[in-house]
Amino acid sequence: MPRYQPADSLQSPRFTGVRTFARLPHLQTTEDVDLAVVGLPFDTGATFKVGARFGPESVRSASAMLRAYNVELDVKPFDILSCIDYGDAPVVPGFIEDSHTAITATLSPLAKAGIVTLGIGGDHSIALAELRALSAVYGPLALVQFDSHGDLWDSYYGGHKYTHGTPFRRALEEGLLRPERSVQLGMRGSVYDAEDLQMARDFGFTVLTTTELLARTPAEIGALVRERVGDALAFLSFDVDFFDPAYCPGTGTPEVGGPTSFQGLGYLRACTGVHWVGGDVVEVLPALDHAQITAHLAAQVGYEFMSLVALNKRS
Numbered sequence: 001m002p003r004y005q006p007a008d009s010l011q012s013p014r015f016t017g018v019r020t021f022a023r024l025p026h027l028q029t030t031e032d033v034d035l036a037v038v039g040l041p042f043d044t045g046a047t048f049k050v051g052a053r054f055g056p057e058s059v060r061s062a063s064a065m066l067r068a069y070n071v072e073l074d075v076k077p078f079d080i081l082s083c084i085d086y087g088d089a090p091v092v093p094g095f096i097e098d099s100h101t102a103i104t105a106t107l108s109p110l111a112k113a114g115i116v117t118l119g120i121g122g123d124h125s126i127a128l129a130e131l132r133a134l135s136a137v138y139g140p141l142a143l144v145q146f147d148s149h150g151d152l153w154d155s156y157y158g159g160h161k162y163t164h165g166t167p168f169r170r171a172l173e174e175g176l177l178r179p180e181r182s183v184q185l186g187m188r189g190s191v192y193d194a195e196d197l198q199m200a201r202d203f204g205f206t207v208l209t210t211t212e213l214l215a216r217t218p219a220e221i222g223a224l225v226r227e228r229v230g231d232a233l234a235f236l237s238f239d240v241d242f243f244d245p246a247y248c249p250g251t252g253t254p255e256v257g258g259p260t261s262f263q264g265l266g267y268l269r270a271c272t273g274v275h276w277v278g279g280d281v282v283e284v285l286p287a288l289d290h291a292q293i294t295a296h297l298a299a300q301v302g303y304e305f306m307s308l309v310a311l312n313k314r315s
Contacts (some may be wrong), residue, residue: 002082003032007042014064014208019057020085021120021302027084030113034081035309037118037302039088040280042099043162045125047156049252049255055284055298056120060249062292063299070307072269077303077310086110094163098123100169103129109136111278116309118302121282123252124151127237128176134235134278135176141278142181142232143168144225144271146264147239148188148210150200164283172203175227179204181232183225185267186210186242187194189255210258213267222270229274236279238268238301240294250289261297264312268304272311279305 007023020026021037039056046052069076077083089106091099103119103126110117111133119130124147135141145151145168152172153165161170171177184200188210191197200207206228213221241251244258259267281301284294 001079002034002081004084006266009067012145014100019060019064021060021299022063022083024083026087028086029084030109030115032082032314033084033113033115035083035116035118035306036086036110037083037120038086039112040091040103040122040126041088042091042103042121042126043100043123044094044096045162046123046252047163047165049285049288051285052121052123052283053093053285053302054286055122055282058292058295059120059281059284059298059302060290062295063302065296069164070303073304073307073311074312075132075307075314076307080304080310080313085237085304091162100125100129100132100162100204100230104133107133116276117278118305119254119278119280120302121280121284124237124239124282125162125163125164125167126282127280128170130280131171131176131235132174138152138233138277140175140178142178142229142234143237144182144234144274145184145237146242146268147237147252148186148241149239150184150187150197150207152200152203178232181229182206183228184208185213185221186258188257197249214259214263218266218270221267222272225271226273231275233277234274236276236305238279238281238284239283240281240298241283243297248294250285250294251283252285253283265300265304270302272308274308275312276309278281
């Protein structure tokens, strides 16, 4: 059995104890660990509504409801993976580049130890810092991005290069990604120019709008992702605004007309057979999240990612 597992909720009630992801032990170690959850509570990169710095706290609270067996994927991830909650990166509120440096420094020893990382955000700018840490060890990565925005814009507000709308543009410039092995799923909403969506394709990404996505079954999307990623090492980046705001209201840049929670989770679960080295779930804004609807969904996304990693290890 793995060394580190969640608390047994049949022995201690879910409402007891310090809040960690899925009630995992809170440890900062790289020994005997397969996967580490890391809070990335930073939102100074947000360009509209702020408050995602409190996302990790809310997602951890909601994750107390997660149980041992994933019915849909037929796997018990915590029986296969030794998992910990590593705590939070020491970000610097108001200072994007300093915070990115702190996040990269926090994740680097985990990546060097071969530990899969699951970041809980935080705005989407944090993905750049995560990719810096992982790519320094593994080289350029394939990106599988569930999102309603491509986050490939060059700059905001008179030339500012670091926001939650620019992380993957910077990642391309820094050689952290393999765009020819990467997929963006769920793009929708109004954009600034007719060329905005084509820009990602010109960089080499495979891009599916929400309309194109929903015209396909989860099995078809899973096959597309596996074909595109191939044998590359991959990073999952899941922005909760991928979901329709009716199912995911607690986020800063909502886009109407998206997948339901059932549909979105189905597409994610279909992404089996990919060699994941890291992932994140971002843009949870608790102040707008009545009844923790978004936090519960984000926690489930994290759990599905753990399950996908566990399936790979089991096979």
